[in-house]
Amino acid sequence: INFSSAPVVFSTVPASEFSPPVFSAYRSGDQTGVTNNTYVKVQLNAEEFDTAGCFDSATNYRHTPTRAGYYRYEWSVDGRGTTLTVGHSQLWKNGALAKSGSWAAHSSSVALSCGSAIVYMNGTTDYIELYGYTAAASGNLFSGSASKTYLSGSYIGP
Numbered sequence: 001i002n003f004s005s006a007p008v009v010f011s012t013v014p015a016s017e018f019s020p021p022v023f024s025a026y027r028s029g030d031q032t033g034v035t036n037n038t039y040v041k042v043q044l045n046a047e048e049f050d051t052a053g054c055f056d057s058a059t060n061y062r063h064t065p066t067r068a069g070y071y072r073y074e075w076s077v078d079g080r081g082t083t084l085t086v087g088h089s090q091l092w093k094n095g096a097l098a099k100s101g102s103w104a105a106h107s108s109s110v111a112l113s114c115g116s117a118i119v120y121m122n123g124t125t126d127y128i129e130l131y132g133y134t135a136a137a138s139g140n141l142f143s144g145s146a147s148k149t150y151l152s153g154s155y156i157g158p
Contacts, residue, residue, distance in 0.1 A: 021052035021067055024152040027144035034079075034132070034140040039090060042077060042130040042142055044151055061129065063151070068123030069158045075101060076114040078148035081136025087111025088133040091151075093119060094126055109136070112148075118156065128153070 028046035044061045054065045065071060079087035089101035101115025111134060119128065130151045134140045142149050 019051065020155040021054060021065060022152075022154040023050040023052070023055045023063060024048040024146075024150060025050070025055050025057055025061075025063075026146040026150035027142055027148070028146075029144040030080075031142040031144060031149075034134060034142060036081075036138075036140050037133070037135050039088075039131045039133050040142075041092075042132050042149060042151075044130060044149075046146070048146055060127075062127045063129075063153055064125075064127040065121045065153075065155070066123055067155060068121065070118055070120050070156050071128075071153050072116065072118050072156050073099075073128060073151065073153040074114075074116045075130050075151045076112060076149060077101070077130065077132035078143040079104070079111045079113070079132055079134035079136075079140070080109055080143050081134050081138060081140040082109055083137035084109050084111050085135045086133075087113045087135075089113035089115055090131045090133075091115065091117055091119070092129045092131055093121075095129075098128070109139075110143075 077089040099117035
């Protein structure tokens with residue numbers, strides 16, 4: 001071995017390693033008919049971006065990544081209703097509670113709950129959904145816009 005000149009090293013790295021999958025989905029317009037005192041799936045029906053095409057914003061409103069590894073998720077649920085007393089949000093994995101967001105006391109008729117979590121996903125069958133909860137006298141809904149009710153996620157490593 002001669003180190004008198006710099007060695008040339010060649011490696012093949014998949015392009016996906018340089019651009020990990022990320023997405024941001026949100027509720028476009030208000031989701032009405034939210035049942036009082038019950039956890040309800042938030043119908044995230046719009047996307048800002050989805051680099052791997054793994055978020056379903058048309059049918060199941062869930063993220064099903066095709067790459068195994070750890071994902072960081074952030075979310076916010078804007079609950080509305082008259083005489084609103086509390087709001088809450090939860091991240092569900094495979095149909096069961098995985099992580100809880102903040103409990104939000106009301107501010108007039110608004111309760112904003114948010115959270116973040118790191119979750120391992122197997123890259124085949126695991127999926128993530130966002131659920132919200134409101135306790136109000138009437139008019140329950142999840143307020144929709146990219147800045148109010150959303151779920152975003154990004155791959156952070158194997």
